[in-house]
Amino acid sequence: MKAKAQKTVFANCTLVDVKADCALVKGVDIFVEEGRIADIKPACGDRTGWEVYDATGKFVMPGLVNAHAHLFGTGLPSKVISGGGAQKLVLKLVHSPLGMAVLKMLVASACAQELNSGVTTLRGLGDFRFSDVAVRDALKKGKGKAAGLDLIVSGPAITAPGGHGDGTFAVTASAPEEFASLAAHNAGNGSDLIKICITGGVTDAKKKGEPGEVKMTAEQVKAVCDRAHSLGKKVAAHIQSPKGVEIAALNGVDTVEHGAHMSEEAAAALKARGGAVVATYTPAYPYYKLPPEITKLDEVRRFNSGIVLEAMTQCVKDAYAHGITVAMGTDASCPFSTQTGMWRELVYFARLGGFGAKAAIYAATMGGATAVGRQDVTGSVEKGKRADLLVLAEDPVQNLETLRDPVAVVAGGRLIDRPRVKRNKKIESVLDGLMKEL
Numbered sequence: 001m002k003a004k005a006q007k008t009v010f011a012n013c014t015l016v017d018v019k020a021d022c023a024l025v026k027g028v029d030i031f032v033e034e035g036r037i038a039d040i041k042p043a044c045g046d047r048t049g050w051e052v053y054d055a056t057g058k059f060v061m062p063g064l065v066n067a068h069a070h071l072f073g074t075g076l077p078s079k080v081i082s083g084g085g086a087q088k089l090v091l092k093l094v095h096s097p098l099g100m101a102v103l104k105m106l107v108a109s110a111c112a113q114e115l116n117s118g119v120t121t122l123r124g125l126g127d128f129r130f131s132d133v134a135v136r137d138a139l140k141k142g143k144g145k146a147a148g149l150d151l152i153v154s155g156p157a158i159t160a161p162g163g164h165g166d167g168t169f170a171v172t173a174s175a176p177e178e179f180a181s182l183a184a185h186n187a188g189n190g191s192d193l194i195k196i197c198i199t200g201g202v203t204d205a206k207k208k209g210e211p212g213e214v215k216m217t218a219e220q221v222k223a224v225c226d227r228a229h230s231l232g233k234k235v236a237a238h239i240q241s242p243k244g245v246e247i248a249a250l251n252g253v254d255t256v257e258h259g260a261h262m263s264e265e266a267a268a269a270l271k272a273r274g275g276a277v278v279a280t281y282t283p284a285y286p287y288y289k290l291p292p293e294i295t296k297l298d299e300v301r302r303f304n305s306g307i308v309l310e311a312m313t314q315c316v317k318d319a320y321a322h323g324i325t326v327a328m329g330t331d332a333s334c335p336f337s338t339q340t341g342m343w344r345e346l347v348y349f350a351r352l353g354g355f356g357a358k359a360a361i362y363a364a365t366m367g368g369a370t371a372v373g374r375q376d377v378t379g380s381v382e383k384g385k386r387a388d389l390l391v392l393a394e395d396p397v398q399n400l401e402t403l404r405d406p407v408a409v410v411a412g413g414r415l416i417d418r419p420r421v422k423r424n425k426k427i428e429s430v431l432d433g434l435m436k437e438l
């Protein structure tokens with residue numbers, strides 16, 4: 001016997017139309033059936049046969065797309081670069097027989113927290129031992145606390161020896177052919193896309209002014225991209241300098257992560273490919289602003305975080321100037337980037353980047369969906385798309401902080417009413433203090 005299909009109408013809400021400059025459409029019924037948006041109608045019609053979720057006085061917008069996260073960590077700061085007690089445990093256990101079970105548990109927990117805090121599409125860009133792939137496969141079967149979440153994963157990142165993530169979430173290669181083989185290896189193990197680290201990062205830079213030291217050659221980048229594309233996989237690249245952006249854009253990279261100034265030539269190449277840039281303010285801002293006693297980072301890293309922040313804003317400006325898709329991600333698992341902080345990324349993008357609330361909301365929904373290749377599936381509230389919705393107490397354009405505590409999250413039609421979000425009080429109070437300065 002076929003199970004009774006769940007039919008819910010989110011009744012009498014105010015819809016935030018992200019495709020129309022966040023215009024508000026009042027008095028709307030959103031009909032959700034079998035995980036999809038079956039219809040959107042004025043709230044005066046017939047609801048017979050539908051379970052009614054009364055959304056009177058509430059605002060509904062699309063679920064968020066966190067286009068850049070790592071799923072093994074909690075975001076608690078620590079002397080271990082990748083941060084926190086849980087991560088220390090990961091590094092120790094990662095290659096032990098127990099390691100895989102622990103990793104899967106951490107990744108699954110991260111997914112549940114992301115979902116409960118409003119992220120309905122999550123792209124993992126660098127985790128250990130394909131633990132992300134295993135959790136994605138479980139989610140596809142509708143298993144686990146994060147059921148409904150659309151998880152897109154890269155498996156381990158790929159870089160050159162000494163590159164960003166070497167020793168943690170990245171594996172290394174030297175000859176271009178070895179890079180191509182690793183891309184094929186990841187694809188063969190179920191990665192949805194390939195992640196590479198072209199430049200260094202804040203955490204591994206040794207000198208002031210060099211957060212984006214180039215670690216991969218143009219030939220290596222091209223070898224990865226050509227092989228990935230031949231296998232139908234896109235390539236996301238960690239980049240924190242203009243030279244890195246140039247190498248990426250001219251050699252096949254699809255999404256520029258973090259980013260820096262884009263030359264005309266680089267922007268034209270990225271645009272022609274239908275590429276995107278993904279801003280990640282969440283870890284860089286606290287690194288830059290907080291005292292070293294709290295961040296446990298040295299002066300070189302603090303200084304370089306400032307460079308990265310400016311470079312990221314420049315990259316987004318260049319992208320807008322050339323009509324390139326802009327998305328955002330939290331880089332969760334980095335110190336100070338928890339799995340519940342996507343709402344902060346929107347606030348940083350709006351206020352620190354200076355792009356405003358509407359641009360932030362667009363980048364976190366339609367922009368993100370486009371960047372990760374899900375523009376026909378999610379990113380806006382439209383008939384036929386996946387039912388990925390946030391029910392909010394206030395208009396997010398007027399108050400982005402309302403995203404911190406969604407009234408309800410709907411992911412692929414699964415309703416999580418009054419989601420319970422686990423937060424670390426200490427870290428939240430530090431980050432809240434910083435936010436007041438914005």
Ligand SMILES: [Zn+2]
Nearest residue numbers: 068070125331
């Ligand atoms: Zn990252």
